[in-house]
Amino acid sequence: MSGSAMDYDVLIIGAGMSGLAAGIRLAYFDKRVCILERHHRVGGLSSYYHRKGYDIDVGLHAMTNYVPKGVRLTPLPKLLRQLKLQPEDFDLRQQRMSVTRFPEKTLRFSNDFNLFVEEVNRNFPNQTDNFQKLVAAIRDYDELALDAKPLSAREVVGSYISDPLLVDMLFCPLMFYGSAQENDIEFGQFVIMFKGIYCEGFARPQIGIRQILDTLVKKYEGHGGTLRLRNGVQSLRVSNGRVEAAVLDSGEVLTAARIISSIGYIETLRLLPDYQPSRFPCDEGQMSLVESVLVLDKEPVELGYDTTITFYNGSERFSYRKPDQLVDVSSGVICCPNNFQLDKPLPEGMIRITNLANYGLWNALNEEEYKARKAVSLEQALEQVVKLIPDFRGSIVYSDVFTPKTIHRFTGHINGAVYGAPNKIKNGATHIENLFICGTDQGFLGIVGSMLSGISMANYHVLQKT
Amino acid sequence: MTASQIRATILEVIGQILPDEDLSKLKGDVRIRDQVEMDSMDFLDIIMELRKRYGIEVPEEDYMKLATLDSAVAYLEPRMAHL
Numbered sequence: 001m002s003g004s005a006m007d008y009d010v011l012i013i014g015a016g017m018s019g020l021a022a023g024i025r026l027a028y029f030d031k032r033v034c035i036l037e038r039h040h041r042v043g044g045l046s047s048y049y050h051r052k053g054y055d056i057d058v059g060l061h062a063m064t065n066y067v068p069k070g071v072r073l074t075p076l077p078k079l080l081r082q083l084k085l086q087p088e089d090f091d092l093r094q095q096r097m098s099v100t101r102f103p104e105k106t107l108r109f110s111n112d113f114n115l116f117v118e119e120v121n122r123n124f125p126n127q128t129d130n131f132q133k134l135v136a137a138i139r140d141y142d143e144l145a146l147d148a149k150p151l152s153a154r155e156v157v158g159s160y161i162s163d164p165l166l167v168d169m170l171f172c173p174l175m176f177y178g179s180a181q182e183n184d185i186e187f188g189q190f191v192i193m194f195k196g197i198y199c200e201g202f203a204r205p206q207i208g209i210r211q212i213l214d215t216l217v218k219k220y221e222g223h224g225g226t227l228r229l230r231n232g233v234q235s236l237r238v239s240n241g242r243v244e245a246a247v248l249d250s251g252e253v254l255t256a257a258r259i260i261s262s263i264g265y266i267e268t269l270r271l272l273p274d275y276q277p278s279r280f281p282c283d284e285g286q287m288s289l290v291e292s293v294l295v296l297d298k299e300p301v302e303l304g305y306d307t308t309i310t311f312y313n314g315s316e317r318f319s320y321r322k323p324d325q326l327v328d329v330s331s332g333v334i335c336c337p338n339n340f341q342l343d344k345p346l347p348e349g350m351i352r353i354t355n356l357a358n359y360g361l362w363n364a365l366n367e368e369e370y371k372a373r374k375a376v377s378l379e380q381a382l383e384q385v386v387k388l389i390p391d392f393r394g395s396i397v398y399s400d401v402f403t404p405k406t407i408h409r410f411t412g413h414i415n416g417a418v419y420g421a422p423n424k425i426k427n428g429a430t431h432i433e434n435l436f437i438c439g440t441d442q443g444f445l446g447i448v449g450s451m452l453s454g455i456s457m458a459n460y461h462v463l464q465k466t
Numbered sequence: 467m468t469a470s471q472i473r474a475t476i477l478e479v480i481g482q483i484l485p486d487e488d489l490s491k492l493k494g495d496v497r498i499r500d501q502v503e504m505d506s507m508d509f510l511d512i513i514m515e516l517r518k519r520y521g522i523e524v525p526e527e528d529y530m531k532l533a534t535l536d537s538a539v540a541y542l543e544p545r546m547a548h549l
Contacts, residue, residue: 029518072503082507463514
């Protein structure tokens with residue numbers, strides 16, 4: 001085998017959730033593996049930063065797929081077993097209660113699916129049977145199959161549920177937490193999100209995303225994996241239809257028998273020497289977000305707000321699409337990290353507001369306008385959400401806004417597309433036989449999904465093959 | 467390794483993958499997956515763990531031969547005799 005003459009058995013591009021999870025699998029099974037990350041910190045789309053003494057998570061509002069200890073065959077315990085981690089390693093705290101609020105109706109949900117069923121039945125009494133049939137179809141669907149053919153979730157769900165308002169309300173949280181597609185989502189991905197959010201539920205580590213990232217890095221390095229931060233891959237070298245090396249930003253060249261890239265499908269192809277977009281028709285992801293982070297001088301519960309996550313829509317129909325202005329505050333997500341069932345209070349009160357945004361428009365602004373428009377965006381978002389939750393504006397001690405431009409800068413994802421390209425490549429294969437993708441563009445969603453993506457691709461393309 | 471050592475090894479490997487499972491009542495002639503709550507990823511891990519520990523290669527077409535404890539022991543016996 002030529003592998004032994006190579007620097008590594010496997011190179012992984014990107015130290016996000018999927019790359020780290022893939023790395024753990026490979027390192028545990030004695031592959032010589034190196035993860036290359038351009039940023040100075042791991043995490044990719046789910047990371048964190050420090051500003052003015054505050055630790056601020058990026059990406060993570062909540063982990064989906066929470067199940068109590070003892071459940072075995074759902075995604076979270078599956079990935080814990082695959083990574084040889086204990087549930088305690090993620091230190092998860094369950095949500096209190098979340099809601100989807102539309103002008104006409106409100107649906108509450110928690111980590112007890114029965115509550116959600118009751119809420120749907122109470123609010124939509126003529127949809128009770130339809131909803132039951134939809135849930136049965138969802139439970140029977142194998143969303144992790146790597147060879148499933150793509151279906152429109154709007155079409156499938158619409159064939160069960162006849163009230164468009166209920167359809168919109170079911171879709172709203174799932175779209176915000178995972179859809180790369182405007183106004184629709186592939187049915188397999190809908191099922192992943194439906195089970196993860198409604199059937200299972202939300203939780204977060206006491207200290208936030210760092211708990212997950214630190215755990216993954218420690219495990220990976222413990223198995224002998226190499227992690228190189230501030231080492232982006234500039235290009236890939238190909239010979240005879242096989243990728244044989246990665247050229248780093250520094251000019252250093254690393255050879256490997258296989259490469260798994262978590263940076264996105266088009267983003268990966270662009271590293272190839274003869275990349276021509278016309279040869280690989282693939283729509284770029286367009287869905288990006290502005291997030292407003294508000295640090296408060298008190299716990300939101302002291303202001304009368306104890307909901308964990310509020311998904312809201314203020315328009316007649318819920319529209320999940322790239323806005324034609326900088327940001328669309330008419331719908332969004334309000335997350336309160338304090339409102340989980342924490343052991344001890346977080347160091348400060350915090351509210352995070354997420355709204356759909358347009359990368360192109362943000363990117364076109366000059367520095368001064370960019371700053372000014374961030375401030376306007378924050379005002380707009382606040383004005384909208386205080387119609388739904390207690391007015392906390394008097395308690396804000398610090399605020400920060402990050403935009404699609406910020407997301408692009410730190411993750412390299414085209415258009416700052418948080419959920420990648422609309423068309424997913426479930427088997428992770430590319431036209432190059434030893435180059436594979438994992439992560440957002442492979443198509444398992446959310447933080448749990450992205451880790452499962454890395455695990456599945458490492459298993460399927462490396463461990464089962466060698 | 468003798469047949470009984472191989473059996474003990476397989477049980478130990480399954481126990482490592484599923485630490486909260488009681489394996490003491492596992493029947494030898496019934497599919498392991500029918501007696502223990504595990505998925506295809508777990509099953510694959512048994513095979514990969516055997517490779518990691520003992521360098522045994524089980525080709526994909528032989529996976530079915532590891533379906534029960536008895537058939538797995540029979541299959542692995544010649545392959546682990548030297549260990």
